[in-house]
Amino acid sequence: MNISEKSGDGDILEIATWHLRDSPAIAGPSAELIDRTVAAMRQSPQHKRPWTTISLMAASVLLAIGVAGWLLFRGSGEIAFADVMRQVMQTKSFQARIIQEANGHEPPKSARLSVKGSHGRFDTDDGLIIIADSDSGYSITLDTKAHLACRAFGPLVGNCDIYAELREIASQVPKSIGKKEFNGRMLNGFSGTVTFVKEHAFATVWVDPQTKLPARIELSQKPDRQPESVIDDLKFDVPLDDSLFDMSVPKGYELRSSLLIRAASVRSTTITGRGSTASTMPTIEIPLPNTPAPAPTAQELQNLVLKPGIGIGELKLGDKKEQIEAVLGQPQGAMREGPAELLEYSGKGLILVVNAKSGLQMIMAQGPSTSSKSRMRPFAGTTDKLVRIGSTLSEIEMAYGKDYTVVEMRVENHPEVHDIQLLYQQLGLMAIINKQTNRCDELIVVPPPFVAGPSTQPSP
Amino acid sequence: MDEFDRVVTQHGPAVWQTICRLLKNREDAADCFQETFVQYVQFAGKTNVDYPLALLKRIATRRAIDWIRKRSTARRKQVPLDEQYPSLEGDAWNGLAAEEFAESLLDALQDIPADQATVFCMTQLEQMDPGQVAAAMGIDARHVAVLLHRARAKLQGRLAKHLPTIRRRS
Numbered sequence: 350m351n352i353s354e355k356s357g358d359g360d361i362l363e364i365a366t367w368h369l370r371d372s373p374a375i376a377g378p379s380a381e382l383i384d385r386t387v388a389a390m391r392q393s394p395q396h397k398r399p400w401t402t403i404s405l406m407a408a409s410v411l412l413a414i415g416v417a418g419w420l421l422f423r424g425s426g427e428i429a430f431a432d433v434m435r436q437v438m439q440t441k442s443f444q445a446r447i448i449q450e451a452n453g454h455e456p457p458k459s460a461r462l463s464v465k466g467s468h469g470r471f472d473t474d475d476g477l478i479i480i481a482d483s484d485s486g487y488s489i490t491l492d493t494k495a496h497l498a499c500r501a502f503g504p505l506v507g508n509c510d511i512y513a514e515l516r517e518i519a520s521q522v523p524k525s526i527g528k529k530e531f532n533g534r535m536l537n538g539f540s541g542t543v544t545f546v547k548e549h550a551f552a553t554v555w556v557d558p559q560t561k562l563p564a565r566i567e568l569s570q571k572p573d574r575q576p577e578s579v580i581d582d583l584k585f586d587v588p589l590d591d592s593l594f595d596m597s598v599p600k601g602y603e604l605r606s607s608l609l610i611r612a613a614s615v616r617s618t619t620i621t622g623r624g625s626t627a628s629t630m631p632t633i634e635i636p637l638p639n640t641p642a643p644a645p646t647a648q649e650l651q652n653l654v655l656k657p658g659i660g661i662g663e664l665k666l667g668d669k670k671e672q673i674e675a676v677l678g679q680p681q682g683a684m685r686e687g688p689a690e691l692l693e694y695s696g697k698g699l700i701l702v703v704n705a706k707s708g709l710q711m712i713m714a715q716g717p718s719t720s721s722k723s724r725m726r727p728f729a730g731t732t733d734k735l736v737r738i739g740s741t742l743s744e745i746e747m748a749y750g751k752d753y754t755v756v757e758m759r760v761e762n763h764p765e766v767h768d769i770q771l772l773y774q775q776l777g778l779m780a781i782i783n784k785q786t787n788r789c790d791e792l793i794v795v796p797p798p799f800v801a802g803p804s805t806q807p808s809p
Numbered sequence: 810m811d812e813f814d815r816v817v818t819q820h821g822p823a824v825w826q827t828i829c830r831l832l833k834n835r836e837d838a839a840d841c842f843q844e845t846f847v848q849y850v851q852f853a854g855k856t857n858v859d860y861p862l863a864l865l866k867r868i869a870t871r872r873a874i875d876w877i878r879k880r881s882t883a884r885r886k887q888v889p890l891d892e893q894y895p896s897l898e899g900d901a902w903n904g905l906a907a908e909e910f911a912e913s914l915l916d917a918l919q920d921i922p923a924d925q926a927t928v929f930c931m932t933q934l935e936q937m938d939p940g941q942v943a944a945a946m947g948i949d950a951r952h953v954a955v956l957l958h959r960a961r962a963k964l965q966g967r968l969a970k971h972l973p974t975i976r977r978r979s
Binding site for chain 2: 364383387770
């Protein structure tokens with residue numbers, strides 16, 4: 350490579366990348382290092398799966414008993430399990446205390462779980478509150494001691510399909526194990542194996558014969574062992590005020606992108622409502638309102654014309670935040686990422702990336718798949734050549750030609766995540782085609798040339 | 810051979826290469842290697858891991874960037890190559906310039922958001938599939954492209970300061 354012939358900033362980056370990538374390898378790791386590493390792993394205090402997985406299973410069993418999967422169980426004895434499930438299905442809310450028994454690494458812990466519809470709330474004894482909405486997938490974690498908050502949109506833990514797990518449960522048959530007294534109440538027991546997130550757990554469900562509702566659930570990871578997790582004090586149809594599930598940041602709390610120190614121990618804790626799960630993995634902070642702002646009027650839409658490489662309406666790439674707000678108004682949400690700020694206009698379906706120095710750098714017009722997650726309205730405007738969210742590949746090609754680069758994005762085992770990104774590098778436009786619908790799902794305008802996805806390899 | 814032995818034996822060499830690309834120092838790399846696997850155990854204790862190597866590379870990259878950050882509290886003084894090697898020409902000079910750019914890239918990686926730096930390293934240095942990167946990062950695949958785009962823009966800006974030095978030779 351003749352470096353002196355290279356002149357662009359991008360070339361320097363390519364040279365540097367190429368040099369790092371192809372730098373001579375250092376021999377290793379040595380056998381001694383491997384032994385030392387394995388020893389360190391064994392001493393790691395968290396190599397067991399304590400609280401988080403158990404509570405995940407506990408909460409999921411609560412979900413499980415509230416949906417049709419368990420209806421397929423055929424219990425025996427004085428109460429048929431199907432009757433229990435029919436009773437559960439008629440309830441609209443429940444509360445329970447989840448108790449994690451002490452193990453070799455951690456003292457006992459407990460938390461109060463409240464579920465109403467798609468909303469769940471988890472209050473731990475050490476001062477964390479996690480509120481999640483399984484419909485939207487959003488959650489908020491509040492550290493009540495440090496007055497910190499973290500919003501998150503959590504992908505399902507471990508690629509979990511709760512319905513698939515429930516089908517697995519439904520293939521089992523719970524066994525009646527007789528009666529036992531708890532706190533002066535004689536309860537009927539059923540036991541069975543549940544599978545959740547590819548793990549087996551042994552569950553015993555204790556049912557109140559009067560109400561035919563579960564009163565206590567015990568879970569263990571191995572049969573014939575003391576339960577590691579107990580869901581006790583189960584109460585159904587308790588009045589739960591909607592304010593319990595308010596996901597706004599309380600006054601006096603600081604919004605953080607993650608609560609790594611204190612939240613680390615509950616990162617995978619899942620709160621489950623009916624129908625799906627939402628985790629609190631602090632991956633991407635998206636401080637969005639619960640409902641999108643009003644949709645733009647017909648007149649406003651005329652000013653929402655995306656111009657590749659230029660801007661949107663009268664806004665131009667490079668415009669400052671003040672100019673943006675003068676045209677589009679105050680954003681409904683804002684997130685800082687390094688020197689950039691993401692301004693979210695939920696009613697217009699727009700996310701604008703603004704750099705403090707260089708101004709507006711990226712305009713992302715959201716489509717149905719992203720907007721449903723983020724509770725934004727899909728972008729209802731068009732580009733200068735009338736391409737819109739929902740346009741087909743051929744419509745995009747007719748408008749902007751075929752001089753584009755294709756980047757295919759897919760995630761193994763996630764067929765729903767399969768996009769084709771059309772990069773019009775010289776125009777400063779990216780159109781993302783959802784492979785499931787074969788229609789445009791997002792439009793991104795940036796200053797040209799637009800380089801995204803894996804870069805081309807530098808010349809040898 | 811238990812689970813820990815198996816994970817380190819199977820994935821250790823690839824993780825080692827990932828770390829050494831960024832650290833270039835055996836002692837630092839050894840510490841970072843150990844930290845990576847311990848953190849992996851802690852992560853794997855909380856959730857299921859579908860792609861162990863992808864997750865290990867993600868952790869290794871983040872840890873290595875942290876190591877660069879730690880040891881770079883006093884930044885290198887940028888001395889133009891022409892001043893350092895006034896008589897050097899041709900391939901030898903080109904090689905030094907490439908080395909200089911690579912060092913500058915390592916410096917620049919600590920100046921951009923950690924997620925962006927991680928995505929850049931995983932896709933550009935490790936040449937991992939964006940889907941695997943997305944799975945390891947726990948983010949939507951399209952967000953990988955956006956992070957990468959932002960990373961490249963910022964890194965290009967940081968590296969642009971080296972242009973005058975090169976142009977003097979051209």
